[in-house]
Amino acid sequence: MSTPRERYVEVGGCRCRVWEMGDGPAVGFIAGFRGTPHWTPFFERLSATHRVIVPSLPGFPGAEAGHRLLDDTTDWIVMTLDLLDATGLTGGDLVAESLGAMLAFEAAAMAPTSVARLVAIGSLGLCDAADPVRNPYQTHMPEIPKLFCSDARAYTQAFASRSHETEELADHEIALYRADEAAARLIWPFADRGLRKRLHRVQAPTLLLWGEKDRIVPPSYAERFAAALAAPTQIEIIPGAGHLATIDAPETVAAAVAEFLKN
Amino acid sequence: MKLCWFHLMPYTDLPEDFTEKHSSVWVDIDPKLFDAVKAHRMYNDFLDELEIAAEAGFDGICVNEHHSNAYGLMPSPNLMAAALARRTRDAALVVMGNSIALYNPPIRVAEEMAMLDVISGGRLVAGFPVGTPFDTCHAYGQNPSTLRERYHEAHDLIMRCWHEDEPFAFHGRFNQQPVVNPWPRPLQKPHPPVWIPGGGSIETWQWCAEMDYVYAYLSYFGYQAGQTTMAGFWDEMERLGKDRNPYRAGFLQFIGVAETEKEAMDLYREPADYFYNRCLHVSPHWSNPPGYTTEATVRSKIISQVQMAALESQRRILETKAKPSFEEMVAKGYVLVGTPDQVAEKLKEVALALNVGQMMVLLQFGNMGKDLVRYNTELFAKEVKPQIEGLFDDEWENRWWPRPLAAAERAEPRECTP
Numbered sequence: 001m002s003t004p005r006e007r008y009v010e011v012g013g014c015r016c017r018v019w020e021m022g023d024g025p026a027v028g029f030i031a032g033f034r035g036t037p038h039w040t041p042f043f044e045r046l047s048a049t050h051r052v053i054v055p056s057l058p059g060f061p062g063a064e065a066g067h068r069l070l071d072d073t074t075d076w077i078v079m080t081l082d083l084l085d086a087t088g089l090t091g092g093d094l095v096a097e098s099l100g101a102m103l104a105f106e107a108a109a110m111a112p113t114s115v116a117r118l119v120a121i122g123s124l125g126l127c128d129a130a131d132p133v134r135n136p137y138q139t140h141m142p143e144i145p146k147l148f149c150s151d152a153r154a155y156t157q158a159f160a161s162r163s164h165e166t167e168e169l170a171d172h173e174i175a176l177y178r179a180d181e182a183a184a185r186l187i188w189p190f191a192d193r194g195l196r197k198r199l200h201r202v203q204a205p206t207l208l209l210w211g212e213k214d215r216i217v218p219p220s221y222a223e224r225f226a227a228a229l230a231a232p233t234q235i236e237i238i239p240g241a242g243h244l245a246t247i248d249a250p251e252t253v254a255a256a257v258a259e260f261l262k263n
Numbered sequence: 264m265k266l267c268w269f270h271l272m273p274y275t276d277l278p279e280d281f282t283e284k285h286s287s288v289w290v291d292i293d294p295k296l297f298d299a300v301k302a303h304r305m306y307n308d309f310l311d312e313l314e315i316a317a318e319a320g321f322d323g324i325c326v327n328e329h330h331s332n333a334y335g336l337m338p339s340p341n342l343m344a345a346a347l348a349r350r351t352r353d354a355a356l357v358v359m360g361n362s363i364a365l366y367n368p369p370i371r372v373a374e375e376m377a378m379l380d381v382i383s384g385g386r387l388v389a390g391f392p393v394g395t396p397f398d399t400c401h402a403y404g405q406n407p408s409t410l411r412e413r414y415h416e417a418h419d420l421i422m423r424c425w426h427e428d429e430p431f432a433f434h435g436r437f438n439q440q441p442v443v444n445p446w447p448r449p450l451q452k453p454h455p456p457v458w459i460p461g462g463g464s465i466e467t468w469q470w471c472a473e474m475d476y477v478y479a480y481l482s483y484f485g486y487q488a489g490q491t492t493m494a495g496f497w498d499e500m501e502r503l504g505k506d507r508n509p510y511r512a513g514f515l516q517f518i519g520v521a522e523t524e525k526e527a528m529d530l531y532r533e534p535a536d537y538f539y540n541r542c543l544h545v546s547p548h549w550s551n552p553p554g555y556t557t558e559a560t561v562r563s564k565i566i567s568q569v570q571m572a573a574l575e576s577q578r579r580i581l582e583t584k585a586k587p588s589f590e591e592m593v594a595k596g597y598v599l600v601g602t603p604d605q606v607a608e609k610l611k612e613v614a615l616a617l618n619v620g621q622m623m624v625l626l627q628f629g630n631m632g633k634d635l636v637r638y639n640t641e642l643f644a645k646e647v648k649p650q651i652e653g654l655f656d657d658e659w660e661n662r663w664w665p666r667p668l669a670a671a672e673r674a675e676p677r678e679c680t681p
Contacts, residue, residue, distance in 0.1 A: 071409070071436055138401065140547040170565045177561050180553030185408035188400070188552070 004039050004047075004054070009086035011058065012079055014066025018087050019054040022047030027261060028089035029053070030080075032098020032122070032244060033136070033148055033216075034179045035060030037172065040158055042250035046095075049258050055087045057100070059182025061175045067182035073106070073193045076186055080107045081114060090114050094204075095257055097121040097246055098216070099183055102195065105225075109198035118204040119257050122214050122243050124187060125195040126224050134216050135190040137180065147215045150242035158247045199228040206233045207260040211241030211248060234260070264614055264654040265661065267323035267357050268316035268640065269515060269623045272309045272343075273334040275630040276301050277541050287546035289332045290401045302336070308633045309336075310343065314350050315637050316626070319644035322652075323355035323388065325623055327460070327481075328362055329395075330402035334542035341375045348383040349676050355665045356383050357623075359460050359479065360390020364410050365403050368438055369417035370445050373424035377449045384674070385450040385667035390479070391418060392460040397545065400552040408554035413437050425454035456663040458513060458621070463492040464560045468499045471511070477621055477663045479513030483543065485596035486613040489514060493617040509620035510661040516613065517625045519600040520642045527600040530635060532589040535598050537629030540586045598628075603646035611651050620655050621663070 004019040019039065027050045029043070036054055046052050058079060059067025070076050080103045084090045094115050096104035101123030108115040127133050136147045149155040161172035187193065206229060210219040219237055226233040236256055241248040277296065278284070285293050313324045326343045329335030337343055344356050356379060361372045380387040393399070393414050400407045416435045423431060423443070430444035449455055458477040461467040471478040480492050496512060505511070517538075519531030592598045599609055614622055626643060627636040667673070 067408070068412075137407075137552050138548050141551050166565075170562055173565055174558055174562055177553060178558065181408045184553045185406060188406040188408070189404040 001039060001041070001044055004043070004052075009055065009083070011082045011086055012066055012069060014058040014064045014069070016058060016064070016066075016083065016086075017056045017062030019043070019062075020051065022049070022051045024050040025093070025261070026051045026053060026089070027093045027095055027257070028055070028084070028087065030055070030057065030094065030096040030100030030104055031060065032096075032100045032124075033183055034159055034176055035062065037061040037159060037175060038157075038162070040247065040250065042246040042254055045250050045254035046257060050261070053087060053089060055083050055089070057083065057103070057182070059185070060179045065178060067178075067185050070185065076103060077106045077110050080104070081111055084114055091116060093117045093119075093261055095119040095121070096123075098243060099124055099186060101125070102187070105195060105199060105202060108204050109195070109201040112201055112203040115202075115204040117206070117261060118202075119207045119209060119260055120225070121209040121245050121253065122211055122217050123208070123221070123225060124190075124217055125193070126221060126228070127190065127192040128221075128224060131218055131220055133190050133218075133221075135188075136216055137184060137188075148242060148244050149247050150211070150213050150240055151248045154247050155244075158244075196228055199225070200230045202229055202231050205231055207256065208233055208235045209245060209253060209256060210235070210237050211243055211245040212237050212239050213241060214243045214245075216243040264509075264651055264656070265322040265355075265621050265664065266648055266652060267325050267355070267513075267621065267623045268313065268321040269325040269327075269357075269359070269625050270309055270313055270627055271327070271329075271334060271625065272305070272336040273538065273542055273629060274302065274336055275305055275537075275632075277333060277537075281541050282544045285544070287549065288334055288542055288544045289329075289397045289546070290549045291546070292331060292333045296333070305336070309627075310346055310350075312627055312633060312636045312640070313343075313347055316640050316644075317347070317351040317354035319641050320648065321354060321640075321644060323357040324351065325357040325359050327359040327390070328392070328398070330398045332397070332402075334538070341379060344379050344387075345382065348379055348386070351383075352673070353667075353670075354386070355388055356386050357388040357458070358390050359388075359458065359481070359623075360392055362394030362399055363391050363417035363421065364405060364413040365394065365399060366417065368440060369420050370424055370440070370443060372417070373421045374445045374447075376455065377425075377445065377447045380449040380451055380455050381447050383667070384672070385455075386665050387449070387451070387455040388458055388663075388665060389455040390458045390460055391421075396552050396555045397549045400555060401549050406554075407552035409437070410555060411557070422454070425449055450668065451666055455665060458663065460513075463495060464557055465495070465499060465563070466557055466559060468496050469503065472500060472503045472505050475662075477511060477513055479515070479621065479623070481513075481515045481623070483515075483517070483539075483597065485598065486514075486516060486617065487596035489617060493619065497618055507618060508659045508662075509614070509618045509655050510659060510663055512617070512619045513621035513623055514613075514617055514619040515623045515625060516610070517598040517628050518606060518610070518639070518643065519598060519626075520603050520606050520639055520647060521600075522602065522642075524601050524605065527602070528589070528593075531598065531600050531631075531639075534629035534631035534635070535589055535592055539592060539597065539629075542629060603642060604650075606643070607647045607650035610647065611654060614651070614654055620659065620661060
């Protein structure tokens with residue numbers, strides 16, 4: 001796989017890595033659980049048609065531990081808007097997955113012109129007690145990867161350490177642990193943080209992509225988002241994919257994104 | 264050395280097939296297993312047992328806080344301490360303690376502990392645990408990433424409640440209050456001694472040293488497993504230039520005494536088996552909310568193979584992969600059993616090796632009934648305690664012990680014939 005261009009931006013005093021690759025129309029990507037420790041096949045595929053820009057959220061791999069300065073949902077939304085500004089993504093098209101999709105919706109609801117078009121993949125942010133979102137951290141640790149992805153090998157490729165040196169291995173484990181903490185900080189105890197009351201403000205036409213086998217947010221949530229959004233929506237279910245569909249089905253998701261952003 | 268009698272208040276009637284039929288003793292413990300009529304008797308027995316310990320002459324009696332937990336029936340240790348404040352006279356009331364991030368606003372703790380201190384005539388020890396992940400992040404739904412920040416802010420607010428002599432405004436990250444002015448205020452000035460129950464995290468040790476608080480290592484796995492942690496604690500104290508005053512440290516040990524070694528093995532086998540093989544049936548689903556453990560501790564676990572191995576053996580127990588026999592529990596030091604002389608000798612050795620002056624002993628554990636608790640407690644008080652209570656006192660001052668009113672100044676609760 002190729003190596004992306006790398007730069008850094010500062011958001012609220014926190015240094016965040018930005019990866020970039022490709023020469024087509026620009027599209028940003030906001031990752032979900034455990035972030036982006038490595039460049040992925042999904043980015044590779046999408047960068048064939050687009051200039052893919054991947055900023056790391058504070059607390060996630062590639063960024064400093066700025067999540068510990070974020071105390072409530074408002075702080076997270078402001079950070080997301082600042083990150084879009086700093087990265088040059090404000091007003092552009094966005095692909096966002098999992099927790100990242102929740103933040104993209106929050107940003108687009110608070111500042112409707114901040115996102116032009118949105119592809120939201122397995123978004124968190126809504127919670128229906130009758131069909132609850134699953135808290136992956138109420139799971140025996142070794143079982144967690146199976147909640148994130150259907151394809152264990154793809155998960156390993158996306159998230160395992162590339163080094164076997166003790167110190168580097170420890171650094172990598174800490175980076176993933178910190179990402180889990182940042183995720184918990186944003187959404188624990190996996191309840192509705194008020195997004196339902198704000199979603200009607202989103203103006204960006206939205207493609208709701210969902211892994212058919214999402215074990216964190218059931219695919220039925222695509223309909224709930226569509227019902228709460230006033231903007232035009234389309235729903236597409238990715239066969240066989242789990243929660244992190246870009247890891248499980250990079251080709252299919254990249255094709256769906258390219259198709260949606262074609263015009 | 265101070266000897267404090269600790270009660271966990273375990274539900275004593277979990278079914279024999281509990282570990283096969285139920286996923287966890289904690290968090291999602293089956294509500295249908297709770298029989299309130301039986302629990303009525305248990306609570307009253309437990310309070311009787313703490314009173315028996317105070318009567319027998321233990322220096323302190325300890326209660327603690329757990330939530331949704333069948334081996335710890337004390338969501339509110341302060342309620343238990345209140346009952347004990349009226350029914351005991353000299354024993355320290357060691358509340359080990361209140362998980363202060365869970366109280367909203369945290370001044371509730373400053374108020375209730377001040378009440379306990381005033382009612383008891385200044386006998387309170389104020390314990391401030393962070394609380395386990397089971398209690399805090401799952402049973403109480405607290406965010407694991409903000410838990411410690413809330414804990415420290417709550418601590419600072421409570422301390423200001425006890426130190427300031429004017430009403431004040433508090434503008435924290437998580438608590439904002441225009442007028443903080445709790446009444447009553449503690450009897451001990453400026454406040455009761457503070458003990459911090461904790462695991463083995465280096466940040467907790469450093470904080471205890473900085474604040475001059477007692478660090479109490481409350482493990483269920485006894486003196487052998489505790490050696491690594493306590494050695495780490497004392498190494499850190501030395502690095503920080505603190506003295507080796509053993510009263511800086513507390514430690515918990517399960518103990519069973521009897522007239523003969525054989526009798527002790529016979530008497531304490533069942534309650535130990537009940538505790539270790541039934542009460543510690545905790546689902547691993549609840550053990551690791553991210554952010555609860557600090558990064559430094561996570562890193563040290565990854566790197567330190569020694570610590571890994573120690574934790575691994577505890578984890579095996581917690582995950583009930585292996586059910587230890589009573590002989591193993593005794594051999595590994597989870598439970599210290601024997602004749603009074605044997606127990607005294609061993610406990611002295613443990614106190615010296617771990618350098619612990621605030622010794623907390625569990626003489627009720629598992630489903631041990633009141634008669635056996637009384638026997639264990641009274642025999643320990645009569646024949647073990649005199650052999651070891653003088654330890655450390657010629658050399659060290661216990662600056663972390665309550666300073667109650669003189670006996671003549673203390674109110675006498677009226678005789679009551681209900």
